Amino acid sequence: MDGPKRPRVLLVPFPLQGHITPMLQLGTILHARGISVTVLHPEFNSPNASNHPEFTFLPLSDNLSRNKATLSNAFQFISAMNVNCREPFQEYMDQMMELQELEGRVACVIYDSIMHFAESVATQFDLPSLVLRTTSAANLLAYHVILRLHEQNLLPLPESKLDDAVPELGFLRYKDLPYSISSKIPEPILEFLPSSFNIRSSKAVIWNTVDTLEKSPLTGLQQLYQVPFFTIGPIHKTTPPHNPTSLIKEDTNCITWLDKHAPNSVIYVSLGSLATIDAQELIETAIGLVDSEQPFLWVVRPNSVKGSEWMESLPDELARGIETRGFVVKWAPQKEVLAHFAVGAFWSHCGWNSTMEGISGGVPMICRPFFADQMVNSRYLINEWRVGIELENAEDSRMIVKNAIRRLLVDEEGKEMRQRSQEMKQKLEICVQEGGSSYNSLENLTQFILSM
Ligand code: UDP
Numbered sequence: 538m539d540g541p542k543r544p545r546v547l548l549v550p551f552p553l554q555g556h557i558t559p560m561l562q563l564g565t566i567l568h569a570r571g572i573s574v575t576v577l578h579p580e581f582n583s584p585n586a587s588n589h590p591e592f593t594f595l596p597l598s599d600n601l602s603r604n605k606a607t608l609s610n611a612f613q614f615i616s617a618m619n620v621n622c623r624e625p626f627q628e629y630m631d632q633m634m635e636l637q638e639l640e641g642r643v644a645c646v647i648y649d650s651i652m653h654f655a656e657s658v659a660t661q662f663d664l665p666s667l668v669l670r671t672t673s674a675a676n677l678l679a680y681h682v683i684l685r686l687h688e689q690n691l692l693p694l695p696e697s698k699l700d701d702a703v704p705e706l707g708f709l710r711y712k713d714l715p716y717s718i719s720s721k722i723p724e725p726i727l728e729f730l731p732s733s734f735n736i737r738s739s740k741a742v743i744w745n746t747v748d749t750l751e752k753s754p755l756t757g758l759q760q761l762y763q764v765p766f767f768t769i770g771p772i773h774k775t776t777p778p779h780n781p782t783s784l785i786k787e788d789t790n791c792i793t794w795l796d797k798h799a800p801n802s803v804i805y806v807s808l809g810s811l812a813t814i815d816a817q818e819l820i821e822t823a824i825g826l827v828d829s830e831q832p833f834l835w836v837v838r839p840n841s842v843k844g845s846e847w848m849e850s851l852p853d854e855l856a857r858g859i860e861t862r863g864f865v866v867k868w869a870p871q872k873e874v875l876a877h878f879a880v881g882a883f884w885s886h887c888g889w890n891s892t893m894e895g896i897s898g899g900v901p902m903i904c905r906p907f908f909a910d911q912m913v914n915s916r917y918l919i920n921e922w923r924v925g926i927e928l929e930n931a932e933d934s935r936m937i938v939k940n941a942i943r944r945l946l947v948d949e950e951g952k953e954m955r956q957r958s959q960e961m962k963q964k965l966e967i968c969v970q971e972g973g974s975s976y977n978s979l980e981n982l983t984q985f986i987l988s989m
Contacts, residue, residue, distance in 0.1 A: 554810035801881030825938020899962030
């Protein structure tokens with residue numbers, strides 16, 4: 538199976554960091570198993586091709602400016618992606634199908650569940666397609682619940698019911714669902730929901746999750762989707778340690794800074810690639826971090842503080858306090874950070890990649906979800922896996938921040954939680970090792986693709 542004669546998969550990522558990363562990681566894994574990889578990606582947030590010389594990258598002209606679609610209107614953005622990328626994708630497909638003899642057979646299309654146009658084009662070319670889901674199984678089930686409630690005319694749900702448990706999801710409360718159901722759900726969302734669940738003619742679903750973590754939601758979903766599920770997570774544990782997928786340059790100086798600290802002594806703070814805070818929350822966070830008297834590594838993404846480019850709204854005195862105890866970067870090599878011996882806790886927005894990376898790093902977490910699946914993941918971290926504590930959202934949050942950090946880094950409670958996190962980390966390591974559930978799933982997925 539050398540060189541150009543390898544079978545080829547076509548990957549279609551959705552162009553946000555949390556979606557691009559697992560898709561590229563999947564590509565790396567499949568490539569290592571003898572499969573050629575072509576990534577057909579929108580021009581918006583293009584991945585850095587030089588990080589993956591082993592892949593072929595083909596840009597899809599997305600014309601987003603013409604449609605005035607921006608990330609601030611997520612549903613319009615998604616819809617524009619699906620409409621605009623279709624034609625360039627078809628054109629590439631035409632060429633690739635013609636060149637199959639020379640360049641290797643195209644086995645299938647693997648698309649992010651949001652990029653569903655890829656499924657219909659694949660069908661048009663008589664090619665099988667597989668869906669990659671980059672969020673948790675519980676999150677998908679939660680969206681099904683929202684749609685069911687809507688169909689039963691039960692929405693908006695009265696405030697008094699929001700603390701009740703969702704029957705399909707055990708301890709998840711209605712208020713933890715990924716979309717607020719206490720007011721009427723807008724039409725664009727009601728249109729989006731079924732289109733994102735529907736796998737159409739796709740032959741299988743690939744999940745960046747682990748059987749032992751999500752047994753119950755996976756069982757529930759398997760009844761709704763009668764196709765094979767390949768649960769191969771945590772995907773980043775199967776890719777080589779240095780497999781850069783970041784859209785922003787990683788500041789590796791923080792690793793040298795971490796090297797100087799004692800084991801489990803540092804709190805790592807990162808709110809992912811999308812969440813934003815206001816200037817007041819930046820100040821409260823900074824004061825809470827300094828007052829905790831624990832060393833901290835803090836990621837403040839450019840433009841993540843509303844109305845500012847970066848941290849210029851912080852008073853000078855506070856900035857000096859930060860320098861004595863902390864290290865601030867614009868973007869960190871997060872997987873490396875979470876695997877570092879000095880990191881003792883992770884304050885996260887609970888995006889699914891960060892959730893998987895935190896659990897795999899064996900660190901207890903402070904959970905501060907903002908929107909969508911982060912609400913579900915946070916509830917799982919705190920109540921199901923018991924490796925996280927909640928950060929209440931309050932105006933004057935400096936004391937809350939300080940106390941949460943000290944609970945995890947100083948108090949007995951943190952030690953117990955770290956013990957549980959370490960046990961969980963070990964369980965996940967077993968899953969990705971030979972004979973483990975994710976390892977076996979990956980073997981089965983590879984065979985499935987090769988047999989297509
Ligand atoms: N990340 C990173 N450096 C940072 C912050 C985040 O590499 O400083 C990565 C993180 O490792 C994760 C991704 O960005 O893989 C964020 O994805 P996630 O699903 O956690 O959240 P999202 O950004 O989609 O909200």
